[in-house]
Amino acid sequence: MARPAAAYEPAVPARPACAYTSCYCEENVWKLCEYIRSQDQYPLEEFYAVFISNDRRMIPLWKQKSGHGDEPVVWDYHVILLHVSSREQNFIYDLDTVLPFPCPFDMYSVEAFRLDEGLRPEFHRKIRMIRADLYLKTFASDRSHMKDANGKWQKPPPSYPCIETAGDVTATSKLLTAAAVFVTLLEQSPLGFFAIYRTVL
Numbered sequence: 001m002a003r004p005a006a007a008y009e010p011a012v013p014a015r016p017a018c019a020y021t022s023c024y025c026e027e028n029v030w031k032l033c034e035y036i037r038s039q040d041q042y043p044l045e046e047f048y049a050v051f052i053s054n055d056r057r058m059i060p061l062w063k064q065k066s067g068h069g070d071e072p073v074v075w076d077y078h079v080i081l082l083h084v085s086s087r088e089q090n091f092i093y094d095l096d097t098v099l100p101f102p103c104p105f106d107m108y109s110v111e112a113f114r115l116d117e118g119l120r121p122e123f124h125r126k127i128r129m130i131r132a133d134l135y136l137k138t139f140a141s142d143r144s145h146m147k148d149a150n151g152k153w154q155k156p157p158p159s160y161p162c163i164e165t166a167g168d169v170t171a172t173s174k175l176l177t178a179a180a181v182f183v184t185l186l187e188q189s190p191l192g193f194f195a196i197y198r199t200v201l
Contacts, residue, residue, distance in 0.1 A: 008102075011036050011047070011083060012093065015101045022066075023146070023155040025079040026051075028095050030139050030163055032081050033132040046084050047132035049139075053077035056122045063099050063112040074123070082129070140165045 012018055012035050019031040029049050037044050052059055053076065060072035067073045081093035083102065091102040097112055116124045130139075142162055146154050 008085065008087060008089065008091065009041070010102050011039070011042050012102075015095060018095060019158075019160075020095050021156070021158040022096075024143075024158055025077075025096060026139070027141065027158055027163060029079045029081050029093075030135065032093055032095075033136050036132065037136060042083070042085075044133045044136075045131060046086070048082040048084065048129045049132060049135040050080050050082050051077060051128045051130070052080070052125050054122075054124060054126050058123055059125045060119065060123050061112055062114060063097050065096055065098055067098075081132075137165055139163060 012032050018028070018035075020028050026049075033044070033047060033049065036042065036047060052061070057076040058074050059076075059078065060074050061078055062070065062072045064073040078096070082105070083091045083093070085091060090105040092105055092108040092112075093102045094108070094112070095101070097103065097108070099108060099111055103112075113125070140163055143157050146157065148154055
């Protein structure tokens with residue numbers, strides 16, 4: 001008699017125990033990657049930071065904590081963590097969703113991402129995937145993109161110091177705010193993303 005497949009073990013603690021600051025999703029994901037590296041439970045190369053945006057910086061996502069009912073939240077960008085598992089199902093870690101954490105990839109793609117077909121062109125999403133080990137080495141931010149013209153915080157920053165790595169903090173801020181940079185770097189379409197990661201690589 002075949003033995004049942006072992007249940008998926010989350011790579012990070014339960015949502016309330018994770019480092020989290022609202023509106024700093026790129027840092028939240030960096031902290032998840034940092035935790036995963038420290039635990040050595042899964043190969044870090046199985047994880048990807050996934051940046052979602054477009055040239056207009058208007059991307060709708062459903063099932064977000066800041067949403068209302070079935071209405072989407074329109075972000076300028078959002079960052080989630082993808083686990084390309086060696087098992088039959090892949091998983092998304094999104095600390096801003098009301099969906100399970102982690103969330104099976106198929107559920108997240110249907111409930112939170114949905115398809116671009118029913119959206120106006122200016123809301124079509126593009127993505128850039130960065131392998132977690134490279135993200136930990138190269139992501140840096142001075143958080144300047146979160147300040148207004150008067151230098152005041154648009155949203156309260158994390159309590160820990162700015163993340164500093166080999167990356168250029170100015171270049172990273174431009175990556176997160178400049179539409180032209182996203183057009184250049186977010187080359188893979190969401191449909192291509194889902195087609196590839198719906199099944200195990």
